[in-house]
Each structure stands twice: as structure tokens, then as C-alpha cells.
Amino acid sequence: MQEAIMLFFLNIANPVLDFLANIASAVGEQTFVIAVILYVFYNYDKKKGFALFTSVLFAVLGMGILKAIVRAPRPFQVLQSIDGKRLETATGYSFPSGHTTTGAAFYTALALTFKKRPLSILCAVMMALVGLSRLYLGVHWPIDVFAGLLLGVAISFVVSHYLNALYDDKQKRIRLSIWIGTLSFIAGTITAILLNLGLIDEVAFTDLMKVFALGGGGYLGFALENVKVNFVVQEKRSKQILRYVIGLIGILLFMGAKAIIPESLYAVGAFMRYTLVGFWATGLYPLIGKNLRLFAGSR
Known part of the structure; x- marks a missing residue:
């Protein structure tokens, strides 16, 4: 069939x-x-x-x-x-x-x-x-x-x-983000090291390692944003477009960094790239953007 x-x-x-x-x-x-x-x-x-x-x-x-x-x-x-x-x-x-x-x-x-x-x-x-x-x-x-x-x-x-x-309770939201982010980061790190050593199936675990990395970086970034930035989405349309474009360019640059990573570190390098993609998008960029007045913190 x-x-x-x-x-x-x-x-x-x-x-x-x-x-x-x-x-x-x-x-x-x-x-x-x-x-x-x-x-x-x-x-x-x-x-x-x-x-x-x-x-x-x-x-x-x-x-x-x-x-x-x-x-x-x-x-x-x-x-x-x-x-x-x-x-x-x-x-x-x-x-x-x-x-x-x-x-x-x-x-x-x-x-x-x-x-x-x-x-x-x-x-x-x-x-x-x-x-x-x-x-x-x-x-x-x-x-x-x-x-x-x-x-x-x-x-x-x-x-x-x-x-x-769950999201409406800020403290629970932060704790959840830290726990999921940390566990994902640890799982991704272990998987990347095992892949680099050739101890596990590359076809089976490479994509899974990238998911762990993206989740680890993304959730830890969420926690960082909630504690240090807590930005509001309401803003002039021109500034919204600018901060979105800059954020997206940053993600594309991290994802494109594959070309400069030594082949011997392919798995660890991929783990680092995807972790940075998640962390940049949800935490690091809003923190930097707040200082550049692209993100305004809530009062």
C-alpha cells in the first residue's frame, strides 16, 4: 500500500x-x-x-x-x-x-x-x-x-x-525556563561529545542534538530576558521592523557559521551554533537591544 x-x-x-x-x-x-x-x-x-x-x-x-x-x-x-x-x-x-x-x-x-x-x-x-x-x-x-x-x-x-x-505566573515561568534550558543544554552537550567521539549513530542523533541545543539556548534566553529585560512589544512600527531584522540577521549569521568550524569539531560546533541561535533570539539580543533602545523594558 x-x-x-x-x-x-x-x-x-x-x-x-x-x-x-x-x-x-x-x-x-x-x-x-x-x-x-x-x-x-x-x-x-x-x-x-x-x-x-x-x-x-x-x-x-x-x-x-x-x-x-x-x-x-x-x-x-x-x-x-x-x-x-x-x-x-x-x-x-x-x-x-x-x-x-x-x-x-x-x-x-x-x-x-x-x-x-x-x-x-x-x-x-x-x-x-x-x-x-x-x-x-x-x-x-x-x-x-x-x-x-x-x-x-x-x-x-x-x-x-x-x-x-503557567506563563501568567512570572516566577514559575522563569523556573520552568531555567530547568528545561539546563536539562536540554546538558543533554545536548553529552550528545555532541559522544557524536564527536564516534560513539553513537550520527544519523540517529545529530538532529536530536541540535534540538537539545536550540531548546537549551532558547529557554535560558527566556529566563535571562524575564529577569534582565522584560521588554514590551508595543513600539513604533519602524523600530519593530528594525529590531526584527537585526535579530533575524543574527540568527542567520550563527547558523551560517558552520563554514568556519573545523570538520573535526562538527558535532560540538553544531551544538554551539544552535545553542547560540536560541540564546541570541530569546535573551542575549533583547538584552543588547535594550541598551541600544531597540527594546523598551516594562515598568
Whole structure:
């Protein structure tokens, strides 16, 4: 059955659908998702930005653990007729689909956070398109996509249910951020060292290590921002755009620093980059930006 579905997508393939599938896949990738969450956090509503970040992170963490346990091969590795497209995004094992999990968690959280019917319909369409694009591109089996949808939606609902009351208590919010950030940082550090020593499966654990790093940096950054900055999102539109663009450029620079890291430190280097991405976005940049008058602290 799964092979028949994969062959169906192979038979309808054409340049136009290739283009559309690449776009649909891109809106379920980390760069796009981070960019949207960053805008919400800086310029719309910090609580909503925190909720989006937490939903996506927990879903992707669960996905990474499942990938490391199941270690299923991808369709293009099993079926000779499928070459696979957009292979640079097909990292790690196949089950469950990382793009679908990320997209399902992000768009579900977006719908639950803003509670606007037109947006909810759009979010449902977007997560379906992300999943279908991974089938069309030949990088995931149908069961991978189904599991990713289920995992992403379920975790977003659970996180949304418990997060609102927790966030409103500042001290609990800070303690939660410190605990999750510290545990993620420790787990990521251990995983990166084991990867660099060649003691664990690179395919299974590299992406999971990056999630730990992003979570560690991001949550410790949240704690720092709450204690030292506590900025307000209300600001002149020109200043909002400027602080968002500078923050995004910083993230892209950290992510692009891969080129200057020695190959011998590939895992530790990746851990450092993703930790800095999270810490910069949620804590370090707002702290620097406060001194530059890009972020105004609440009274």
C-alpha cells in the first residue's frame, strides 16, 4: 500500500508540481518557523511567541527521539524507482517525518494561539501540504507523514492546555525556563561529545542534538530576558521592523557559521551554533537591544 502511494506521486511528477512541493516543504522547515516565531515574540505577543516555541520544540524533541529509536530507512533508500528530491533536507532517519511534525506542531499552535477561524483553516491546509510535499518529494513514507501529523497536533494541544496558566505566573515561568534550558543544554552537550567521539549513530542523533541545543539556548534566553529585560512589544512600527531584522540577521549569521568550524569539531560546533541561535533570539539580543533602545523594558 505504501509503495503504491509513493509510485502514484512518482507518476504525476512534473516541473510545476516539483516547484510547488519545494515551497510547501519549505514552510515546514526550521528557518521559516523560527522567523515567524521570532516576529510574534518580538513584535506581537511574547506569551504567544513562548507558546509557539514550546509547542514546536517539544514536538520536534519527541520526533527526534522516535527517529533515534525506530531508525527506519527512507523511500529513496528502499525503492530503486524513487530518486528523492530536496535531499539536503532529508537528514536523519525516516520515521516520523520531521517536516510534517514541525509543520503540524507549528500550525496547530498558531491556530490555538490566535483562535481565528480563517487562520485555523489556513493552518490546517498548510500542515496537510507540508505532509503531502514530503510524499511527493520521495523522502518519506505515508506512515511517516501520518505519525508526524499525529505527534505534532497532539503535543501542541497538550502544551497549549497547560501553558497559559503557567506563563501568567512570572516566577514559575522563569523556573520552568531555567530547568528545561539546563536539562536540554546538558543533554545536548553529552550528545555532541559522544557524536564527536564516534560513539553513537550520527544519523540517529545529530538532529536530536541540535534540538537539545536550540531548546537549551532558547529557554535560558527566556529566563535571562524575564529577569534582565522584560521588554514590551508595543513600539513604533519602524523600530519593530528594525529590531526584527537585526535579530533575524543574527540568527542567520550563527547558523551560517558552520563554514568556519573545523570538520573535526562538527558535532560540538553544531551544538554551539544552535545553542547560540536560541540564546541570541530569546535573551542575549533583547538584552543588547535594550541598551541600544531597540527594546523598551516594562515598568
